[in-house]
Each structure stands twice: as structure tokens, then as C-alpha cells.
Amino acid sequence: MTKDLHVTDLIPAYVLGALDGDEARWIAEHLAACSVCRETLVQYEMVMTELAYTAPQTEPSPAVKQKLMARVRAADTPAPVPPIASLPQNSWWNALLTLFKPMPRSLIATAVVLAIVAGVWWFASPQKQPVPAGQMQTVALLGTDAAPDAEGVMIIGADGRDGAVVVEHLPPLDETHQYQLWLIKNGKRTSGAVFSVDEEGYGVAPVRPGRPLTDFSAFGITIEPAGGSPAPTGQKVLGGSL
Amino acid sequence: MNYSTVDDQTLIKLIAQAMPDALEALYQRYHRLVFSLALNVVFEKTAAEEITLDIFTKVWEKAATYQPERAQVKTWLVTLTRNRAIDWLRRQQVRVDGSSISWAQISPENTPASADNPAHATETKLRQERIRAAVAQLPPEQQQVVVLAYFKGRTHREIAELTNLPLGTVKTRLRLAMQKLHRLLFDEHMSV
Numbered sequence: 001m002t003k004d005l006h007v008t009d010l011i012p013a014y015v016l017g018a019l020d021g022d023e024a025r026w027i028a029e030h031l032a033a034c035s036v037c038r039e040t041l042v043q044y045e046m047v048m049t050e051l052a053y054t055a056p057q058t059e060p061s062p063a064v065k066q067k068l069m070a071r072v073r074a075a076d077t078p079a080p081v082p083p084i085a086s087l088p089q090n091s092w093w094n095a096l097l098t099l100f101k102p103m104p105r106s107l108i109a110t111a112v113v114l115a116i117v118a119g120v121w122w123f124a125s126p127q128k129q130p131v132p133a134g135q136m137q138t139v140a141l142l143g144t145d146a147a148p149d150a151e152g153v154m155i156i157g158a159d160g161r162d163g164a165v166v167v168e169h170l171p172p173l174d175e176t177h178q179y180q181l182w183l184i185k186n187g188k189r190t191s192g193a194v195f196s197v198d199e200e201g202y203g204v205a206p207v208r209p210g211r212p213l214t215d216f217s218a219f220g221i222t223i224e225p226a227g228g229s230p231a232p233t234g235q236k237v238l239g240g241s242l
Numbered sequence: 243m244n245y246s247t248v249d250d251q252t253l254i255k256l257i258a259q260a261m262p263d264a265l266e267a268l269y270q271r272y273h274r275l276v277f278s279l280a281l282n283v284v285f286e287k288t289a290a291e292e293i294t295l296d297i298f299t300k301v302w303e304k305a306a307t308y309q310p311e312r313a314q315v316k317t318w319l320v321t322l323t324r325n326r327a328i329d330w331l332r333r334q335q336v337r338v339d340g341s342s343i344s345w346a347q348i349s350p351e352n353t354p355a356s357a358d359n360p361a362h363a364t365e366t367k368l369r370q371e372r373i374r375a376a377v378a379q380l381p382p383e384q385q386q387v388v389v390l391a392y393f394k395g396r397t398h399r400e401i402a403e404l405t406n407l408p409l410g411t412v413k414t415r416l417r418l419a420m421q422k423l424h425r426l427l428f429d430e431h432m433s434v
Contacts (some may be wrong), residue, residue: 009417010417012416012417012419012420013420014421016323016388016416017328017391017397018395018396018401018416019397020398020399023292033289043314043424043428044420045313045321046314046317046424047423047424047427047428048320048324048392049314049317049418050323050369050372050376050423050427051373051377051388051423052275052278052323052373053366053369053373054373054377055281055282056282057275057366057370058277058278058281059273059274059277060274060277060287060294061291063291064273064277064294064295065266065269065273068299068302069262069265069268070264071299071302072262072296072299077337081299123411138402157263159262159263162260162261162262163409164259164261188389203407204259205430206260208260225329240371
């Protein structure tokens, strides 16, 4: 085993898993503390990735995809729900950037405008047509007098079931309060998500109500005790209709 | 929703937000790579399909833990797949004849083209040609140790036993092979 400051000679073998257990553990410990060797590691991982392409590319049977999608859509498959704080800021900006090109100065503003335009067009249409199945939908959330600068958007996935809420310019709350999203149908409110915003008022949360989001006619966000409430108790800050 | 213009990292972020459509898009993009790698490690279609299913299920479950600064999405997938497939090999205690293994056995020339995304198929084909050309420039003895390490998951010591070579020779050949592949693929100087 080398006594050099860096262990670059051993990194190719480490990447391939060709080192014995003790040696591999030693290298792993060294990598945790050495940025130079970590960069070398990244380089050889790229080689390892390319080597995968030496295998002739063939198709698995269609049943693999069917099983996979059945698994992730099943009610008992836990979906990853990261804490809001762990999400990088602007993660949904990046997602929206890709979905709504060209990029405007404010992505949410553009999504709001698009949603409003689509909503106005739809409302004014002599014959209202449902949104074609298989298309992602957005619903603009507009700030109330309690939060006039706030903006938001409900994003409903192409299957109409799951989605996410993205908000901006909402005042950060103290630790005893959080924002709560309500899904509204026939006057009845169902909790959709409980979340906090960062110091700049930005927040994002997945919404998986267990029934299609397209069942609901409107969405609202209120200020509630931390952890949420069974029904809205606080000020409404954002709202929008499907 | 057309995800074809969404980059890999954004897809992972969407998957972490529990968007099944995003997982489906990632599957469409990489299922062939994952399955083919698994198949060329385990040489059993049913096992390779199970591994493919497991890998994408793991992506669904662990997307929030993916660190973009650590590795590209493709590298993450390849690493997960290779490790899983080699685990399968070890559990099956598959015997390997080190004297006869060669790259030709792993990589026959015929590669079915994809019909669903021509641009992706073209990129894949170019990658294949590039890596195969690089491998072809390795001396046969270096190719042999890389195959044993990469597709059979053998350690230095195991390769030395299989090939009846000194341990130091195996270590040197593997290191030189990987260094040469890196130079050929990425045209960068690696200090040693």
C-alpha cells in the first residue's frame, strides 16, 4: 500500500472494485479527506461508465417496465418525500425552466401568466373542452390581501393524479406555524401538503392526495399551526381554480 | 408530457418529487444500458431483467439521496447495476475460467438499434464505437484483466489466481489499462 500523499495509482482498481476489503476501506477513508484523489475518482468513474457501452445494447422484455410502473404507482410503494429543507433552492425553477421555454425573468410569473391565459381562454370558450388526457396542467395561485406579493403554481402531472405546489414570496413563518395546501371540491377542503418556505419565501412540496388532483376544482394555501390542521383555521394567502 | 428535452439531473429531481412520469422517462432513456450491462455480467436474461427492475425501483426510492456533484446520473446507474449484478454472480458462485475469457465473448458486434429515439440511438452507437476502439488499443493481456475485473467483479488477488500471474503483474496491467483508456477517451493527462 502506497505511503504517498495521494493514492491515485489505486483509484482505477478501487473504481472497479478490484481491491481487497482492507485496502478498499483505506482508500475510501482517504477519499473522504482528499479532494485531489476524489477528482481522480470522478475521472475513472467516467471510464467505468463508458465501459458499460462495450456491452451490446439489447432490450429487456416489456414486462419489466410494466412491473416497474405498477410498483411505483401502487399505494403501498413508499414514494420519496424529501424534507423541504433538503431540496436545493430553485430545483423546481430548473424543472419549470425546462418545461416552459424560453426562460423568462420570473418562471413562476410566466407559469402564472400561461395559466391565467389558458384559464381565460377556457372560460371564454363557447364550448368548454376538458384538458386532453396525458398532458401536464398548471394552476396559477394568486396572492390574497394577506400576502399580496406571493405567487404560486399547482403542477398536476400528466396522469392527473400527483403533482406539486411551488410558491414564491411568501413570508417565512415562525417555528410554530406552517403553510398548508387545501384541495377544494364542492366546498369541502382536503389537506394536500404542509410545508415551510425558506428565508426568501420560496417553497415546494409534492402533492399526492391518493385520488386524482383533477377531481378538485380549486386550491388554497393558509397559515396553520406547525404540522397542519384538519381544516383551515388561519389566513388564506394564495388561491387558484382549476 | 415530452421529457426528451429534460436533462438527467432534472429528471432525478422530478423523480424525487414522486413523479412517476419522470421515472418512466428515465427508464426509457437508460433501460437498455442497464439491462445490457447486467446481462453481460450475469449471462442470464431473467436475472438481468430482475436486476433492471431492482435498479430503477431503487432510483425511485433513493432519488432524493442522489448527489449531482458526486457523479453523473448515468454513472450512478452504471455503478448500481454493476454492483448488483456482481453480487448476483457471487451469490450464484459462478465459476470463471480466467484463461479463456476475452472481450470478444463479452462484446459481439451486433447491436440492435433503438427505434424509439433515433438521436439517443445514434449517441449510444457513437459511444460504443469510441469505447470499443479504445479497448481494441489495449494489449490482449490488459483487456483480459479489465474484463475479469469489470464484468466478473474479480479482485486483483482473484485475477492473479485465475490467470496464474503474479499479483504485482495483475495490479500493474489493470492500472495501465485504465490509465490508457482514460487518455484515449478523454484526452487528459493523469498524474501518477
